[in-house]
Amino acid sequence: MGQPKKRIAVLLSGRGSNFEALLKACADEDYPAEIVAVASDKPEAFGLKTAADAGIATACFKRADYASKAEHEAALLNFLASIEPDYVCLAGYMRLLSAHFVGSFENRILNIHPSLLPKFPGLDTHQRAIYAGESEHGCTVHLVDAGMDTGPILAQAKVPVLPNDTADDLAARILVEEHKLYAATLKNLIEAE
């Protein structure tokens, strides 16, 4: 018997392809983690359906149902407390977490961001990289702090920006790398504990 698998909670707001990639990695018996819950702020998030179909516990906390950001986060934290995750993986979760939230899981919240941070934090990274004339672009897995895509960088993957690339071309090229990088980085982090 190896080590018990680390418990992962995933937060997402949409498509959930990075969640699916993590789920596939977790299907390997040698992978050191399992996904125990998926939570979202968007009831229509496709990733929630994928999770439910896979028999994973799901929960949704719409921001509009709470009077304040603090109350919204408190509901999510309460859910996470019931799940007892070792790590929280943000996978397209489109909300900035407060210092209080981040402090509740210090150095245990990861995010994947579609740029070579510290370049292009925030949104529309692919179009911004093209406008900036970058010859390389990519993705970053980092620990989450209370800033916007500012936490310590764990790993990056690069792709070339090709002549005539549209933002969609570049996004598709990088997404392939995101899916590999997130699972590999989480594994490395767990194995380095």
Ligand code: GRF
């Ligand atoms: C990805 O590009 C990720 O890097 C960013 O949001 C997007 C989410 O895509 N944070 P998906 O929902 O995982 O398919």
